[in-house]
Amino acid sequence: MSMELTLQQIVEGIPKSLLNASDRDLEGFQKILEETIRLREAHRNLQKMVKNFSSSAIQRS
Incomplete structure (x- = not known):
């Protein structure tokens, strides 16, 4: 959990x-x-990319 x-x-x-x-x-x-x-911002974008990649990889298997 991140602290804002x-x-x-x-x-x-x-x-x-x-x-x-x-x-x-x-x-x-x-x-x-x-x-x-x-x-x-780059970290947030990277997290989104990893999440999207993981989701698409799961759907392909």
């Missing part, structure tokens, strides 16, 4: 060092977040 975080939980978990970070640091953090989102 609420926006409030995410905000509460942001350390003060990040809140006081420079623009350059924030740009780096933003890139990390964007890649994390892409990775999560």
Whole structure:
């Protein structure tokens, strides 16, 4: 079971060092977040592909 975080939980978990970070640091953090989102979407797509493949393989046998 996956745990979905609420926006409030995410905000509460942001350390003060990040809140006081420079623009350059924030740009780096933003890139990390964007890649994390892409990775999560790719993982979901992969799960769907595996599920579809498994379903079609079962139907063929």
